[in-house]
Amino acid sequence: MPLFSDPSVGIADPLLRRAYIVAERGRGTVSPNPLVGCVVARDGRVVAEGHHARAGGPHAEVVALDAAGPGARGADVYVTLEPCDHHGRTPPCTERLLAEGVASVTIGMRDPDTSVSGGGAERLAAGGVRVRFADDPGPFRAQNEAWLTRLVHRRPFVRVKAALTLDARPALSAGTRSAITSSGGRDVTMRLRAESTAIMVGAGTVDVDDPILTARGPLEEHAARTPRRYVLARTSLPAPGARVFQTPPECAAVIASGAADPDALETLRNAGVRVIGYPADGGILAALEALAADGVDDVLVEPGPRLMTALVESEVIDELVTITAGGLGGDEAPAWYTGPITGAAERLVPLFVPIESGIVGTDVVTVWRTVVGSPSGIGKGSALRCSLV
Amino acid sequence: MPLFSDPSVGIADPLLRRAYIVAERGRGTVSPNPLVGCVVARDGRVVAEGHHARAGGPHAEVVALDAAGPGARGADVYVTLEPCDHHGRTPPCTERLLAEGVASVTIGMRDPDTSVSGGGAERLAAGGVRVRFADDPGPFRAQNEAWLTRLVHRRPFVRVKAALTLDARPALSAGTRSAITSSGGRDVTMRLRAESTAIMVGAGTVDVDDPILTARGPLEEHAARTPRRYVLARTSLPAPGARVFQTPPECAAVIASGAADPDALETLRNAGVRVIGYPADGGILAALEALAADGVDDVLVEPGPRLMTALVESEVIDELVTITAGGLGGDEAPAWYTGPITGAAERLVPLFVPIESGIVGTDVVTVWRTVVGSPSGIGKGSALRCSLV
Numbered sequence: 159m160p161l162f163s164d165p166s167v168g169i170a171d172p173l174l175r176r177a178y179i180v181a182e183r184g185r186g187t188v189s190p191n192p193l194v195g196c197v198v199a200r201d202g203r204v205v206a207e208g209h210h211a212r213a214g215g216p217h218a219e220v221v222a223l224d225a226a227g228p229g230a231r232g233a234d235v236y237v238t239l240e241p242c243d244h245h246g247r248t249p250p251c252t253e254r255l256l257a258e259g260v261a262s263v264t265i266g267m268r269d270p271d272t273s274v275s276g277g278g279a280e281r282l283a284a285g286g287v288r289v290r291f292a293d294d295p296g297p298f299r300a301q302n303e304a305w306l307t308r309l310v311h312r313r314p315f316v317r318v319k320a321a322l323t324l325d326a327r328p329a330l331s332a333g334t335r336s337a338i339t340s341s342g343g344r345d346v347t348m349r350l351r352a353e354s355t356a357i358m359v360g361a362g363t364v365d366v367d368d369p370i371l372t373a374r375g376p377l378e379e380h381a382a383r384t385p386r387r388y389v390l391a392r393t394s395l396p397a398p399g400a401r402v403f404q405t406p407p408e409c410a411a412v413i414a415s416g417a418a419d420p421d422a423l424e425t426l427r428n429a430g431v432r433v434i435g436y437p438a439d440g441g442i443l444a445a446l447e448a449l450a451a452d453g454v455d456d457v458l459v460e461p462g463p464r465l466m467t468a469l470v471e472s473e474v475i476d477e478l479v480t481i482t483a484g485g486l487g488g489d490e491a492p493a494w495y496t497g498p499i500t501g502a503a504e505r506l507v508p509l510f511v512p513i514e515s516g517i518v519g520t521d522v523v524t525v526w527r528t529v530v531g532s533p534s535g536i537g538k539g540s541a542l543r544c545s546l547v
Numbered sequence: 548m549p550l551f552s553d554p555s556v557g558i559a560d561p562l563l564r565r566a567y568i569v570a571e572r573g574r575g576t577v578s579p580n581p582l583v584g585c586v587v588a589r590d591g592r593v594v595a596e597g598h599h600a601r602a603g604g605p606h607a608e609v610v611a612l613d614a615a616g617p618g619a620r621g622a623d624v625y626v627t628l629e630p631c632d633h634h635g636r637t638p639p640c641t642e643r644l645l646a647e648g649v650a651s652v653t654i655g656m657r658d659p660d661t662s663v664s665g666g667g668a669e670r671l672a673a674g675g676v677r678v679r680f681a682d683d684p685g686p687f688r689a690q691n692e693a694w695l696t697r698l699v700h701r702r703p704f705v706r707v708k709a710a711l712t713l714d715a716r717p718a719l720s721a722g723t724r725s726a727i728t729s730s731g732g733r734d735v736t737m738r739l740r741a742e743s744t745a746i747m748v749g750a751g752t753v754d755v756d757d758p759i760l761t762a763r764g765p766l767e768e769h770a771a772r773t774p775r776r777y778v779l780a781r782t783s784l785p786a787p788g789a790r791v792f793q794t795p796p797e798c799a800a801v802i803a804s805g806a807a808d809p810d811a812l813e814t815l816r817n818a819g820v821r822v823i824g825y826p827a828d829g830g831i832l833a834a835l836e837a838l839a840a841d842g843v844d845d846v847l848v849e850p851g852p853r854l855m856t857a858l859v860e861s862e863v864i865d866e867l868v869t870i871t872a873g874g875l876g877g878d879e880a881p882a883w884y885t886g887p888i889t890g891a892a893e894r895l896v897p898l899f900v901p902i903e904s905g906i907v908g909t910d911v912v913t914v915w916r917t918v919v920g921s922p923s924g925i926g927k928g929s930a931l932r933c934s935l936v
Binding site: 322323324325326330331334335336337338339340470480482483484485486487488489490491493494495496497498499500501502503504505506507508509510511512513514515516517520521522524526529 | 711712713714715719720723724725726727728729859869871872873874875876877878879880882883884885886887888889890891892893894895896897898899900901902903904905906909910911913915918
């Protein structure tokens, strides 16, 4: 997810670009469904628009057509994702578009879900609607990268956030809650949380920091979104009284390894904490698959050193956001990553390449992407993921 | 020194801006003199231009007036620094400007050197020349920040460069020469070297890396500039056969603490290595004062962990350039900084604030400036320096 640039500037058609922007309103709430935006236009001017807000709610096309009313007849429709042609929780959008008598439908990207792929566009064309696809589906695939990741890999898109000192220390003292970044850096954290479907931390972080993990911050809209919060318990379990389970408790859960102590799990459950299990021998990938099965397309992980090292070694990081402050922690402060060198002693091999870097407040914020086909073996599952973007 | 932006865009007058750009040609060679550029114009069009290339060489005004010839009579002159009005190694520029009969002189900034300050402009005005100053001297002060630093602090402007892994390791294994950054990051290093008057490393780096420390790289002009190279010997001395002393030897020297072994110093001298001493109890600041006395206004330090820690603790870093690659070194790799936390365990105190950050190749390059009046005490001598910029 670019933090400093707007991917929609690459969309040549202004009404299709508008549909992209409208679709963004669903970010953070729409999972496990894709983001979709729809614009109904006449003579190049917007008549109505709509977005898909949450699974089970009306599709973007339906919202826009409802808003357009009789104005939909003979109109031009712009939609970011190919309209569905199957009966799911809602009737097919193709039927509705045909019933309204729209003149044309311009589509950002094909639906790769095999249950509808191709069918929607062909059905519309067979019904006499002019159907056109965007020349470049890239921005639309990037917009739904998380959804596509789960479709292909059966696990969520994994974004890791790290607030670091200039010498890359994630904390200033083991076992102490440390404030590293400026208010600018904290605003970035809040934005990342607000735009994520779920946030995950390790049980160790809950022990030390006892974070609430809500999206607070300067933007009103952030406050209205409470991402689902997950505590990954690979070895030890978090305390049932931790703050993450309090506000609001229905959105928090523990992802517990099958090796966890059954009595301790029972204590958590008795305290009203939802527990999701995963097979211990499946490692972090199995935990992420459990997250996907719980309806999560994208997760923001805010790991401590142990979880960070495990995420690198499990090769499951899709994107890394570093927020670096200008102070120094020194070598008594905990290391961020405790695994082996990536590469050899003579030559470093990059696992990540930067795609954006900028200054926010007094911190440097950089978005890094996993290198595809890195000699370290990192990113072996990323080729398709990245080719989608 | 900004790497991504052009400070001259802030100069409203296009001919004065041109003088600024012309002055830049002297960067890296002009020390211990200031950068100066001069444009001779008529009816708003450039007739001739010149810059000050090196101490002892002609001043920018003389170069430009020589090139203008008879075209200087009645012309408008633009010069980045107030023309000198004293007999130094060359006659006063004011006399020459008056003799040529120029109509006006527009000046970027006053000369703060008390031996000429104010005098040049007043002398010209008394001679019937229209004299005008730039509304904002900021860009011109920034251009000569190094020269101003030495004028005020009697030490060079200290820029530190660090090539780091994503987890801020400056090397991958103690005692091994490591390639960390991409070719993009190495190009930045070469540019920093080419634009510096001097480069300094610790004796430990010479032992491990045996660097040549010349400015190689894609830009032809870089190859033409060989900055002076200094090896700081605080505890141990470098080997006389080190490559830094070979090519070309007349530009390299050892800055040796007074506590160094006299026999080992004699061995160095016998091998043709120039040795500059500094009082051991004066620490790094004394070594930098010795550098200034050797005619160095600005120095690029490429420190190993020990020197980096000493530089932070000595509070002498003016600018820090980090070049960060996307690989991880792990906690077995050397730490970059081994001093205490800046701040407390609960809250980091920044020593540096970022002024620019961008992507070069697959590395992130960030320019940091020392925080003025940081609670750590860092930058206590920086208030004037920064107010000059």
